[in-house]
Amino acid sequence: xxxxxxxxxxxxxxxxxxxxxxxxxxxxxxxxxxxxxxxxxxxxxxxxxxxxxxxxxxxxxxxxxxxxxxxxxxxxxxxxxxxxxxxxxxxxxxxxxxxxxxxxxxxxxxxxxxxxxxxxxxxxxxxxxxxxxxxxxxxxxxxxxxxxxxxxxxxxxxxxxxxxxxxxxxxxxxxxxxxxxxxxxxxxxxxxxxxxxxxxxxxxxxxxxxxxxxxxxxxxxxxxxxxxxxxxxxx
Amino acid sequence: xxxxxxxxxxxxxxxxxxxxxxxxxxxxxxxxxxxxxxxxxxxxxxxxxxxxxxxxxxxxxxxxxxxxxxxxxxxxxxxxxxxxxxxxxxxxxxxxxxxxxxxxxxxxxxxxxxxxxxxxxxxxxxxxxxxxxxxxxxxxxxxxxxxxxxxxxxxxxxxxxxxxxxxxxxxxxxxxxxxxxxxxxxxxxxxxxxxxxxxxxxxxxxxxxxxxxxxxxxxxxxxxxxxxxxxxxxxxxxxxxxxxxxxxxxxxxxxxxxxxxxxxxxxxxxxxxxxxxxxxxxxxxxxxxxxxxxxxxxx
Numbered sequence: 001x002x003x004x005x006x007x008x009x010x011x012x013x014x015x016x017x018x019x020x021x022x023x024x025x026x027x028x029x030x031x032x033x034x035x036x037x038x039x040x041x042x043x044x045x046x047x048x049x050x051x052x053x054x055x056x057x058x059x060x061x062x063x064x065x066x067x068x069x070x071x072x073x074x075x076x077x078x079x080x081x082x083x084x085x086x087x088x089x090x091x092x093x094x095x096x097x098x099x100x101x102x103x104x105x106x107x108x109x110x111x112x113x114x115x116x117x118x119x120x121x122x123x124x125x126x127x128x129x130x131x132x133x134x135x136x137x138x139x140x141x142x143x144x145x146x147x148x149x150x151x152x153x154x155x156x157x158x159x160x161x162x163x164x165x166x167x168x169x170x171x172x173x174x175x176x177x178x179x180x181x182x183x184x185x186x187x188x189x190x191x192x193x194x195x196x197x198x199x200x201x202x203x204x205x206x207x208x209x210x211x212x213x214x215x216x217x218x219x220x221x222x223x224x225x226x227x228x229x230x231x232x233x234x235x
Numbered sequence: 236x237x238x239x240x241x242x243x244x245x246x247x248x249x250x251x252x253x254x255x256x257x258x259x260x261x262x263x264x265x266x267x268x269x270x271x272x273x274x275x276x277x278x279x280x281x282x283x284x285x286x287x288x289x290x291x292x293x294x295x296x297x298x299x300x301x302x303x304x305x306x307x308x309x310x311x312x313x314x315x316x317x318x319x320x321x322x323x324x325x326x327x328x329x330x331x332x333x334x335x336x337x338x339x340x341x342x343x344x345x346x347x348x349x350x351x352x353x354x355x356x357x358x359x360x361x362x363x364x365x366x367x368x369x370x371x372x373x374x375x376x377x378x379x380x381x382x383x384x385x386x387x388x389x390x391x392x393x394x395x396x397x398x399x400x401x402x403x404x405x406x407x408x409x410x411x412x413x414x415x416x417x418x419x420x421x422x423x424x425x426x427x428x429x430x431x432x433x434x435x436x437x438x439x440x441x442x443x444x445x446x447x448x449x450x451x452x453x454x455x456x457x458x459x460x461x462x463x464x465x466x467x468x469x470x471x472x473x474x475x476x477x478x479x480x481x482x483x484x485x486x487x488x489x490x491x492x493x494x495x496x497x498x499x500x501x502x503x504x505x506x507x508x509x510x511x512x513x514x515x516x517x518x519x520x521x522x523x524x525x526x527x528x529x530x531x532x533x534x
Contacts, residue, residue: 049442072447074441075441075444075445075446075447075449076444077444078441078442078443078444079443079444083442083443085442089435089438089439089442090439091436091439102443103443103444105239105240105243106440106443106444106445106446106449107444108237108239108240111239150443
């Protein structure tokens with residue numbers, strides 16, 4: 001599904017954002033990527049989306065050779081996965097329905113498929129009644145649910161969420177997490193970058209910890225912090 | 236590209252035009268101004284070409300008598316011409332023939348000749364010289380004859396008009412090129428504002444997997460429509476102004492001077508001009524869009 005082999009990322013200003021990253025995420029997994037600000041979480045996601053190119057190593061996402069393929073292939077890579085961002089990134093002048101339908105329009109999907117799949121995606125995130133509302137009329141949690149409906153409407157095999165609850169209150173955050181979990185239960189691989197300790201601890205999923213650009217821990221059913229015998233706290 | 240995608244692109248392009256109505260109007264104005272200036276030169280060149288063509292069809296030298304000459308006086312002029320050593324042969328054009336020629340020229344606008352008859356026309360003599368190199372000598376001789384009002388020597392006129400035409404062509408080509416670059420620059424800046432206002436949207440589209448062309452096309456359509464509107468507007472203005480000029484020109488000059496220059500009627504060249512305007516307008520609009528969107532596509 002996602003495979004990174006000896007991946008390095010060095011920005012032109014000399015900052016090394018990622019060093020020797022080896023990560024393999026299999027089909028159907030639910031993975032948290034955590035770590036303090038500047039640890040390389042965002043860079044990791046940018047590399048997977050080919051928003052940035054790795055300076056070294058190999059990246060394979062959904063069968064796309066991300067590190068070697070041409071820029072012209074990028075749209076097709078991105079169509080094969082769904083992305084959810086901290087700031088929702090909805091088109092403010094389009095209704096909820098149109099926002100979700102738009103993700104299908106750009107893939108030149110059949111109108112009849114759009115008419116069938118958009119309501120299904122909206123029902124899944126519980127927003128069927130708000131289909132004709134504009135994003136500006138919705139709460140933060142609802143907007144993030146629209147973004148999730150948009151991310152899954154093309155039935156991607158991988159869903160990437162970059163700080164999906166960063167702008168939301170704890171209760172709403174839980175709704176989003178429950179939804180991500182449900183999407184995962186339906187067979188979609190989910191990769192979540194987050195800061196939220198309570199969520200990571202409660203969900204008991206695979207946890208990948210980044211620190212200063214390196215993976216310092218990769219644990220099944222992990223928690224946000226890792227205490228050793230002496231009670232010393234690590235990330 | 237699928238038809239539904241094309242529909243989306245056209246709808247989106249038209250929508251953008253409404254969304255930025257003031258910038259759209261500004262861009263249309265700029266394209267219109269450019270095309271009007273281009274149109275002025277185009278009309279100038281077309282008219283020069285047309286007049287050169289007419290002149291080339293005409294006999295080499297034509298001597299015009301004053302219109303008010305009596306038959307007796309005309310006979311004297313005729314005698315002086317036929318007796319001149321440089322004249323190889325000559326042909327007298329009567330008032331009736333001259334008027335008939337005028338009627339033919341104004342076949343579409345007979346109303347302009349209403350109330351006139353052949354008495355307004357001068358009698359003229361079409362002359363072939365024995366030795367064209369001595370044309371200057373001949374012209375001054377004909378001009379010295381009592382009752383001769385003017386002499387037209389076509390070769391001189393053709394040479395002169397050709398020289399003028401060439402200069403006009405060169406100057407207009409340079410000027411039009413400069414204007415095109417300027418309007419391209421202004422259009423691309425206008426669309427850049429649209430693109431800038433929508434950069435978040437473009438960014439989102441990139442993230443959900445839109446291809447560059449899918450994002451680009453609506454802007455190109457927007458630019459092309461702006462160009463098209465500009466060319467139609469320019470044609471209306473140029474065409475109207477030209478018609479007024481043609482009317483005025485033909486009313487004031489035709490019939491007074493027998494050496495008249497003819498302005499080409501708009502209905503004969505209108506199609507060529509509107510095609511040229513549309514082509515240039517649409518191309519400038521579309522290329523301007525392409526240029527302005529380029530750097531926002533790298534995400």
